Amino acid sequence: MPELPEVETVRRRLHRALRGHRIVRIEAAADPVVFDVVAPADFAHALKGARIVSTHRKGKHLWLGLDRRPWPLFHFGMTGWIHVDRVGTPERRFTKMVLETDKGVRAVFTDPRRFGRIRLQEDPAAQPPVSLLGFDPLEGVPAVAELQRRLVRRDAPIKAVLLDQSIFAGVGNWVADEVLFQAGLAPQRAASSLTTVEARALRSALLRVVQKAVDVGADDARFPRTWLFHHRWGKNAAALTSRGDRILHETIGGRTTAWVPKRQR
């Protein structure tokens, strides 16, 4: 479930588990889809022997800072993940990369659907795709006036604009729907039609949703009961919110969108 909160949660786990360790072994699967720009052997060679000094994230992109360059950069796509295990743990299915450290920690990148990507870059923060991202909500959302300035020239539905990574880095399908639900905004509203009051509601809902999801380690069982999240899945026509309001499912911005007409205008 890799949107901003999930990726940030993985980053924090990696940070605690790997920082200061030296990489003693790398296994990189022969998968030219996931390793789309670096040969797996070159990736392994670049990492082996290096020390992990930092972890980084912007939007849905995650990378490690090493004591030498280049650095590894990960994107989880729809089904990617990095699991932190101890060396000796049973293998996992759909493994694309295994990293083992001198202190016996193993990080495993898995991805059944193979939309994820593993790359190598000299300076991930300074080069595409990371350099092309908009603001990361966890690092702070622009003031309402600035936000509105960016929305006013967009005729697309606000749902689609929320998914635009060059503006809202890290927002994915469920975060977008949750934000619109909590802000009381109908997803098909043109972004340019938002009033200042509505843009303010959007801004604070975005901040609140992302912060809360990260605070609970992206563990959805700990999301507040009032969140749409718990009721939105499965395109169930009879689905209701915690207050008993009907949830509609329709395609907006090219994605399945769950929303509550009674609460969103």
Add this chain to the structure above:
DNA sequence: CTCAGTGTTCAGTG
């Protein structure tokens, strides 16, 4: 067997 899917990119159109 069919279809949806927590993401991104590209082709085609206006």
Add this chain to the structure above:
DNA sequence: TCACTGAACACTGA
């Protein structure tokens, strides 16, 4: 060039 839409990508699981 830009903004927008819809298809394509690859594969699992319901």
